[in-house]
Amino acid sequence: MKECVLVDGMRSANGRAHKDKGWFRNRTPDELLTACYDALFARNPQVKPEMVEAVYIGTANQVGVTMDLGRLGWLAGGYPESVAANTICQQCPSGMSAVEHAARAIMCGEGDIYIAGGVEDMLKVPMGMGAAYPKRVAEERYNLQDLMMGMTAEKVAAMWNISREDMETMAYWSNKKAAAARDAGKFKNEIVPIEGHDEAGNPFMVEHDQWIRDDISFEGMAGMKTPFKPDGVITAAMSSPLTTGACAMILMSREKADELGCSYTIKYKAGAMAGNDPTIMGVGPIAAIKKLVARAGITIDDIDVLELNEAFASQSLACVRDLGIETNAPFKKTNIWGGALALGHPLGQSGARLIITLNNIMKTDMKDAKYGVAALCGGFGNGNASLWERV
Numbered sequence: 342m343k344e345c346v347l348v349d350g351m352r353s354a355n356g357r358a359h360k361d362k363g364w365f366r367n368r369t370p371d372e373l374l375t376a377c378y379d380a381l382f383a384r385n386p387q388v389k390p391e392m393v394e395a396v397y398i399g400t401a402n403q404v405g406v407t408m409d410l411g412r413l414g415w416l417a418g419g420y421p422e423s424v425a426a427n428t429i430c431q432q433c434p435s436g437m438s439a440v441e442h443a444a445r446a447i448m449c450g451e452g453d454i455y456i457a458g459g460v461e462d463m464l465k466v467p468m469g470m471g472a473a474y475p476k477r478v479a480e481e482r483y484n485l486q487d488l489m490m491g492m493t494a495e496k497v498a499a500m501w502n503i504s505r506e507d508m509e510t511m512a513y514w515s516n517k518k519a520a521a522a523r524d525a526g527k528f529k530n531e532i533v534p535i536e537g538h539d540e541a542g543n544p545f546m547v548e549h550d551q552w553i554r555d556d557i558s559f560e561g562m563a564g565m566k567t568p569f570k571p572d573g574v575i576t577a578a579m580s581s582p583l584t585t586g587a588c589a590m591i592l593m594s595r596e597k598a599d600e601l602g603c604s605y606t607i608k609y610k611a612g613a614m615a616g617n618d619p620t621i622m623g624v625g626p627i628a629a630i631k632k633l634v635a636r637a638g639i640t641i642d643d644i645d646v647l648e649l650n651e652a653f654a655s656q657s658l659a660c661v662r663d664l665g666i667e668t669n670a671p672f673k674k675t676n677i678w679g680g681a682l683a684l685g686h687p688l689g690q691s692g693a694r695l696i697i698t699l700n701n702i703m704k705t706d707m708k709d710a711k712y713g714v715a716a717l718c719g720g721f722g723n724g725n726a727s728l729w730e731r732v
């Protein structure tokens with residue numbers, strides 16, 4: 342089999358999905374996506390768009406302005422019609438799935454150069470828009486209410502005995518780490534500046550993630566309501582916020598990257614998906630990561646860097662504790678530049694964004710790391726994990 346290396350990845354900043362305050366409220370998701378393509382091709386001039394074998398893009402909700410953005414986003418950017426595209430939906434892991442489809446195609450020898458990534462605009466396409474759940478799932482096998490994301494986060498907190506205090510500590514550190522990474526310029530290599538609008542309507546170049554709360558405090562979080570369940574523990578602070586964002590990366594066979602003179606740090610080693618009870622959807626990464634390390638012939642302890650999506654603090658804590666990786670925030674090797682509680686979680690984008698950030702962490706702060714894992718849970722009980730090895 343061929344080896345698949347990650348040549349480069351770029352993303353938009355993550356904006357609030359808010360009709361008056363969101364920095365990208367006046368932009369369309371295809372514009373954010375093609376801004377990533379434009380930046381990638383500009384930074385890697387030896388890679389021409391017509392050399393791309395195919396495009397794989399993850400989007401969780403493919404309706405309205407996010408319909409088939411794999412193909413339509415490519416065409417909207419003026420890119421060659423001859424390059425085919427596949428828009429992938431696997432709820433939150435959509436972006437990771439897209440990357441893995443491309444990586445596996447490279448390893449199988451189907452092609453040498455692929456674009457993969459993800460996009461979601463949770464303002465213009467809110468979660469669940471247009472959904473019609475099968476009665477046999479939503480009424481007969483389960484109860485629809487129990488499948489809603491916030492309710493699954495509540496159930497995970499109860500089953501894994503995770504306290505509100507520990508989740509607030511995690512939210513605190515996620516924001517602090519993200520702010521520190523932003524201030525130290527760590528995201529500069531991955532965020533492509535795109536024009537947006539501030540709250541007053543003035544245009545400006547958006548270079549930073551909008552959700553990071555510099556003013557986060559334990560006092561502020563203590564009084565917050567629990568929107569999903571009146572007597573629950575999950576607040577907005579410990580939930581990933583509604584977000585708009587896009588990302589894309591160039592994946593290549595190692596020999597093509599060498600032939601073109603492209604540099605790279607990591608290669609795709611293995612992937613794993615695991616299904617679980619959808620009423621505790623957030624714990625999917627536990628089984629997925631166990632499968633992943635077994636498949637790759639390594640152990641959990643061999644994971645040097647973990648980029649784990651923070652859909653909710655409860656599910657992230659359940660995952661890292663159950664796997665024996667971490668106990669409480671601030672973590673040692675998990676989300677060292679902050680996670681989705683602070684950076685935001687544009688559903689179909691995040692799985693690919695985690696891999697872009699993982700690559701940048703392994704290029705800079707964790708230069709001795711051999712193995713990096715990106716993992717996330719997905720609505721209706723999926724868990725995905727992806728292993729990358731330093732080349």
Ligand SMILES: CC(C)(COP(=O)(O)OP(=O)(O)OC[C@H]1O[C@@H](n2cnc3c(N)ncnc32)[C@H](O)[C@@H]1OP(=O)(O)O)[C@@H](O)C(=O)NCCC(=O)NCCS
Pocket residue numbers: 433490491512554557558561562565568576577578580581582583652653686718719720
């Ligand atoms: C939790 C959720 C319902 C909150 O939605 P919302 O009410 O629109 O959220 P906001 O971000 O505006 O937060 C609500 C309030 O809490 C405040 N808040 C949020 N985080 C805070 C923090 N860390 N400290 C203090 N206040 C905070 C906000 O400022 C806001 O206050 P305001 O109404 O006075 O402005 C929404 O973010 C959500 O559904 N998240 C989960 C998304 C999801 O399921 N994704 C898929 C995962 S698998």
